[in-house]
Amino acid sequence: METRKVQLTGGSTYTISLPKRWADEHGIEAGRELSLEPNGDASLVVRATAPRNDRRATARIGVDGYTHPNLQRTVEALYTVGFDEFTLSSSGGFSTAERRAVTAATAKLVGLEVLEETDARIVLTNMLGNDGESVRQSVLQLEYVTVWMHRNAVTAVANADADRAAQVIERDDEADRLFGLVNRQFHRALRSMQAVEQLGFDRPTLFAYYTTARQLERVADHAERTASVARRLEDPTAVGSLDDLATAAHESREVVTDAASVLLGGGSVDQAYDAFTARDRLLDDLDPLDRALHDGSAPDTYLLGLVLDSARRTAEYGGNIAEAMVQLSVQAQND
Structure with missing residues (x-):
């Protein structure tokens, strides 16, 4: 320097x-x-070069020889790092299966559409604006989807309701798409100070939104896992600790929502500290429940152990959100 x-x-x-x-x-x-x-x-x-507010970040990449999964990963990477328009080129032309792979990747990403196709290239473009409101709304929507998934997954377990479990599993893609949008905006900000200014957040606040979204997406994954367990259960009511397990799962979800409310609901940082306390208490309470399931002999005992593990992970993810809220608070107090 x-x-x-x-x-x-x-x-x-x-x-x-x-x-x-x-x-x-x-x-x-x-x-x-x-x-x-x-x-x-x-x-x-x-x-050295004057920026233009309407300048779009573009990229071009050759994908000769890429497998279908790697084609999809490349599309996801180009979207995530913040390119507004990018071109995939293939000297031998794209097969029908390769085009389907690109289309499948596009369907998983919010705002991304195919702009142009020829035999040897596919151009994709992002149709959404880059602003802070889209980040906040995406995280709010992600919280709603995640809480809905978790609540219904636990209900599906308690009632061995395969239909409800299927509905939960179907919504996991929605949670992934919402996180993908937040992830994209976060990575754009890493590459460009101008992108930070466009979002209207300072960097600590943007990082708090990103961290919250990341943890919510992980909670959604565990809700999907819990729902998958519900489809395999025979008779969960035969397990004596089922009610305690459902209560623990509910409390783990409250850790997440209480911590996230600091950022998304305008709550005070005291709610983050309360979330820490609730998390620690719940993790202690899960140990005897874990032992009870381990010692049980009912057919569904092992599967319900997976649900308990997801409840533990969910509480820990809520603690991660609370930690981000405390960090944001202390930075704001000392800026």
Whole structure:
């Protein structure tokens, strides 16, 4: 890092000199206009090329020889890192199966659509704007979907309700798509200070939204796992600790919602500390329940042990959200 002293020119203008090596590398000469981007963290970004608000990040990548799963992973990666438009090219042309693989990947990502297709290339474009409101709304919707999935998965277990379990499993893709959108915005902000400014958040707040979304997506995964267990149960009522297990799962969900309410519901940081307390108490309570299931002989005992493990993980994910809320609070108090 280099330092410069601020000079006063003409009695009213502050000036600093630019590093000569940097200026030479970017063709900076006298009279050249530079772009200055003030940021909320007291930094000032100097760019050799003036940014345009309507500039779209584009990419082009050759995918010759890619397997169908790797084609899908490439589409997901290009979307996640923040490209607004990208082109996949194949010198030998795309087969019908390869086009289906690209289309399947596109269907999993919010706002992504096929813009153009030829024999040798596929162009995809993001149709959504890049703003903070879309991040917040996505996390709010993700919380709603996750809580719905978790509540109904536990009900499906308690009643061995395969139909309800199937409904839960179907919604996991929705949770994945919502997290994917938040993940994309987060990675855009890592690549560009201008992207942070467009979102309207400071970086600690954006990270809190990302962390919350990541943990909610993991809770949704465990809700899907719990629902999958419900489809395999024979007679869960034969397990004497079923009611205690359902209560524990409910309490694990409350840890998550209480912690997330600090960011999403305007709650105070005290709710995050309360979530820590509830998490620790629940984890202690799960140990004797775990032993009871381990010692049981009913056919469904092992499967209900998987549900208990998901309840434990859910409580831990709620604790991770609470930790992010406390970190955000202490940063805000000392900025």
